[in-house]
Amino acid sequence: MSSSKGTRFRVLVLSGPNLAELGRREPEVYGTESYQTIMTELVAVARETCAVECVARQSNHEGQLIDWIASAAEDGFAGIVINPGALTHTSIALLDAVRGCALPCIEVHLSNPEAREAFRRRSYVGRACLGKVAGFGKESYLLGVRGLLAHLERTTTTKARHA
Numbered sequence: 001m002s003s004s005k006g007t008r009f010r011v012l013v014l015s016g017p018n019l020a021e022l023g024r025r026e027p028e029v030y031g032t033e034s035y036q037t038i039m040t041e042l043v044a045v046a047r048e049t050c051a052v053e054c055v056a057r058q059s060n061h062e063g064q065l066i067d068w069i070a071s072a073a074e075d076g077f078a079g080i081v082i083n084p085g086a087l088t089h090t091s092i093a094l095l096d097a098v099r100g101c102a103l104p105c106i107e108v109h110l111s112n113p114e115a116r117e118a119f120r121r122r123s124y125v126g127r128a129c130l131g132k133v134a135g136f137g138k139e140s141y142l143l144g145v146r147g148l149l150a151h152l153e154r155t156t157t158t159k160a161r162h163a
């Protein structure tokens with residue numbers, strides 16, 4: 001499968017509420033690099049090392065995230081990597097959107113929610129995701145892209161074999 005600019009797959013990388021504040025927001029938990037810096041690096045590294053085209057979007061609004069998820073397949077994305085922020089722990093609407101979008105989805109977090117407050121231990125979105133990467137700071141996004149790519153390569157090859 002080919003995509004634009006010689007890349008193999010297009011991946012939508014979504015970030016939810018308050019993640020635009022990275023670098024300023026609780027740096028002891030989330031690090032000192034800005035959202036922009038992290039995403040610029042992710043886009044470049046994913047293209048160079050995985051031949052994946054990442055398109056990064058962030059919103060503080062649940063409805064906007066749901067709209068992006070709902071149109072992702074139509075918009076030419078092969079899969080989604082999502083850090084839903086606090087909506088991870090509260091949003092059944094986001095869970096339904098991921099379930100309904102028919103694309104493979106990976107949940108990522110900079111911190112490890114399991115090791116934090118009890119209310120962060122539940123993930124609704126995770127119930128519809130292929131897998132989760134948490135606790136590796138900005139690297140969680142890249143690891144999520146790599147996991148998604150492995151899945152896409154596996155399933156694409158399988159389909160091609162059976163074609």
Ligand code: DQA
Nearest residue numbers: 083085086109110111113120
């Ligand atoms: C987060 C973890 C969430 O619990 C929190 O609400 C966030 C960031 C993370 O990336 O570690 O906003 O998703």
